[in-house]
Amino acid sequence: MEYAIELKGITKSFGPVAANKNINLSLAKGEILALLGENGSGKTTLMNMLSGIYMPDSGSIFIDGKKVEINSPEDSGKLGIGMVHQHFKLVERFTALENIRIGIRNEGRFLHGADVRKKIEDTAAKFGFDIDLDKVVANMAVSEKQTLEILKVLCYGAKIIILDEPTAVLTVQEIERLFAVLRKMKEEGHSIIIITHKLNEVMAISDRVAVLRHGEYIDTVVTKETNEKTLTELMVGRKIELNIERPVMDKTHPLLEIRDLTVKNDEGAIAVDHINFYIRGGEMLGVAGIAGSGQKELCEAIAGLRKIEEGQMIHEGESIVGMSPKKILEHGISMSFIPEDRLGMGLAPSMSITDNMILKNYNESKGIFVDRKTARIEAQKVIDRLEVVTPSTETPVRRLSGGNVQKVLLGREIKSGPNVLITAYPVRGLDINSSYTIYNILNEQKKKGVGILFVGEDLDVMLALCDKIMVICHGRLQGVVNSDHTTKEDIGLMMTGTVNIVNKEGKTDGIAKDSAITDEEGKA
Amino acid sequence: MRKYHLVRRADARLKRTLIYYAIGILVSLIIGAIILVALGINPLDYYGRMFTIGLVGNRYGYKSIEGLLKIFVPLLITSLALSLSFKMRFWNIGGEGEFLIGAIAASIVAFNSTGMPNFVTVLLMCLAAMISSGIIGIAVAALKVKFNTNETLMTLMINYIMLYVIRYIGETKADWNFFLRDDSERPKFGTFPDSAVMAGIPIGQFKLLWSVLIALALTAIVFVYLKYTKQGYEISVVGDSSATAKYAGMSVGKIVLRTMFISSAMIGLAAALAVSSAGTISDTITNNVGWTGIIVAWLSKLSVPAVFVTSVLISILQYGCQAAATQYPAIDSNYADLLQGIILFSVLVADFAANFKIVRKEDAKNA
């Protein structure tokens, strides 16, 4: 069998951390290979060596049977390798056409006019892409940008296409469309590597699956001869319980009620558009939506970090509109938001666990000095209770692994004993084990009667974990569904705005207003 | 084909860093020695005089120490002040300008202080300098907070504006210009009345100026402020991640304004102490502390004790280079500057080497 790519004994270290250890991998011509592994298992590092971003410390790379040296993305491109990164590399102010044109090489610097457009249009037609070449990237939806990225590498003549977690930002329907394109590409003789950690997708699209674990190559299996359970075991190294626990609690009265909430984003556009919902104690309400549908603005509005345009926010019978973030926190609403870089918000990465522990209440101690003695005790408590792996309480948060960082963040948030916990993407970037720890922490809070708003990405997880799921699209409420009576596909349709189950009064099934408070009272 | 590449060291050990620094300094001294030998000068002799800041065989050695301290005090305070704003990731490179504002304000008090008690005058000079420099600091911070202007550009421009202001004052003969000597036909900065000249504690012939004690006290205060107080904690958080600070409910704008005021006011204080110690003002009164302070702050990784040590060492280097150059007619200050430059550069290279290593890419052993 002739291989498009063969990797032999690839090793790459960052300082003392070996990201890849002696990896052997092969990609046959015209196949789709899924590269499976938990976060931090070295998938992206390995692929970045193929695209010329990193260079291996040792080992060799063969393309079409020939040993090659890839020292730059340019080398990689010349060898016919094209990578679609998780974070798109597009010029926001350019049109699709211009974005493709600026990267065309070997055919003169400035290519204008019809031939380039013709070439791109032909390629798009060949693979069944639906794209407007004159649209400016800034105005594109995420899926359009991704299409453009793929089209771009195809136009540059890539025969080997690497996709780094392409489905993370897509809806179910969009994923289907992507897969159709990938199959088309395969038919045309392209070889594809797709990085993902979603097992269902692996099963759906790939011919073979290569599994990495902790930077080591484990095995390559033929997709047809395996199943999700086996793959999971390969990936995490032992049998694990796939079921997420969902304790059922006696629900109390609504703790937090949001009425007609409208919030603008940083650019001044409406991000949250007349949203109504409430959270009861002992309940976990999931928030589903495509990235950038107003989740961040909603969280920030409730936490008092963002001015609201309209609407009411009532917590235990008292309006919290206009309160300072500190006041809202004292009121019992705690918010944690894990941004894409995981450290940007909520934690000060260079500072110690102790210092991060008191971030929200350092001002409560008397005098001009920070009370680190108490903070250290609290930090130790969180470390013990949540089993945070760290050398000491004085270790900078930046040095901890992803799961431990998020444990520290959640630990701080629940430390103050809130009765409403808003958490956005708490398992973002975590491996399965760490994710379960986080789910357990949340469930424990739920059992204590805390109302939880869970903004998440993975619909499977949300269906398993949350009692109800609220779906938003472009800041508008599409409906609230009970997890037991819905499917991923239904939610996917609501996320794209295809289905809307909100009735005319702005109420949805399963959502009621807290009758104890009138609108007039709420406004006060 | 690239055979070698750079890898960040996982563990930054202080011992290794210091050893690398020592090697770096040694290499730079050897380069300097080659030049000295080429000029027919014994390098050991020269370096001996340099590192003893020319004290050996000096009739007025105590004056050399006084001179060294006069370089050291403004550098120390300015470096501390800059560390404060850098810690907040506020790139205040306007140390020169802020220093000059303070120097001018203090001089306005000084030139009009004839007959006032010394203590009161010096106190007023310090206050005037701190307030005027602090206001400029606040103004730049406010522009940043309000309109998100680029503080690097703003503070940089202040340096040039103030340099031209003081040159204008120094070169303009006019009735209003009390900065200048009355009896000189040419414009020439005057000397402060005795009331405005920094006093000190006499130790034999040596006079330990109050400014030295103030600087030492200030070092301790800044250390405690950054490490133990709530405001210091806020600075760290804002510097580490201003988004986090906002999420924690901190008023980031207020913290930025406050810190920049303190930082600029400290530079103003350094200026007041400097003009009072000098007993006059000039357009070179800053002695480039606004720039050198940036180097000190970064070499020290913004740590207060390290800022202190680095300031001492750089002051000795500066003063020593000049003192040694004086004793050799063939050596001019350009050589002294060159040597200082090579040493600082070597230390930066050593710092880099202490944090990164070069790794040879091993060819794959075909398996």
Add this chain to the structure above:
Amino acid sequence: MKKLISMVVAAALAVTSVFALAGCSSANGGNGGGSKASFKVGAIYINSQNDTSGYTYAHHKGVTEGMKKVGLDPAKDLFIVDNVPEDDEKVKQAIDQLAGNGCNIIFGISFGYINAFEEKAKEYPDIIFSHATGYLSNDKNFNNYFGRIYQARYLAGIAAGYKSLALGNNNIGYVSAWGTEYAETCSGINAFAMGCMAVNPDAKVSVYEISTWGDQQLERQAAETLIDTYGCCVIAQHCDSSQPQIVANEKGVFGCGYNSDMTTEAPAAHLTAPIWNWDVYYATAMKAAMEDPANFMTKVGIYYEGLNAGLVDISPLSSNCEPETKEAVELAKNLMKNGEWDVFSGVKLSFSGSAGSVAVEKTNAALVTNDGAEIVAAGGPSVEDGVITGSMNYYVEGVTQVN
């Protein structure tokens, strides 16, 4: 980590203090006094002693040559602090350094050193302080020194005047660091213009002020403007570099340099340059300070000499000069050397006759400024030296500033 840092600090302080003590004790022990063997000279320069032209270069040359004249070795007995700006604090530190090294006389070459010299002269009564271009002194150990460079400029003006006569072009240009703000530049311009007019009564001197003592770019631009816009046929200068002469050379006109013979830089243009022979003063001052420092102020005092002492002169006339120049210059030089006549007086010189028979004639005529004010009445005595060095702030008739 903290331990290491504190150790470093402690070590640094310990080393410094040990040497400080050593320094103090040796200072108490070994005060040699003013014997010739241990006579040490200190100098504070505005630029570097390693300059190859310009103001500091001229002084450094003077200091070293002066030292050789009185039997001192510049390699051993000379201490220099260079690149010292006109900043009292830095000058004071420089003086402390030189005093600490045991210098017996300290020269400061820039005007702005004046405050520090005045103050430190009181602090170190055993050291003689000598300050160029200043106006302060005391009666014990602090003098100032300068020279009648205007006399040399008058002679250069004669050379320029003959050139303009020969070319039939009355426009003469002058690139100057400053204009009427400084008496030094102002008196130089006036003397030069009067030299020109002594030969060519219709000569007009156009002054271009560049507002800095030295900036090669500006000096160049100024010369270009004077030649291209004002049609000047001779370019004189009072600034640091030879750029004005180089421009004159490029554009095919003539010029008078300053400080050194610039014929090498502008072989086809240069006529002659007013020059300083600083070694004349430095040798005098050092000799007096070595032999009888207590009476320095009576023996040397405030030093202000000219052609008579040889402190100022002009560089050898180049072959570009008109044939009459040499005789006229000699005549004027002798009059000034003998003290029979001086530039800023109520008597004017005029030259006539061709080469071989040049004659000078004295006529009584008032010294009048270019806006008509009479400074010295016809036949009156020369203005006081204090005016020439300190307060002259007018141009004489025939001079205009163009910028």
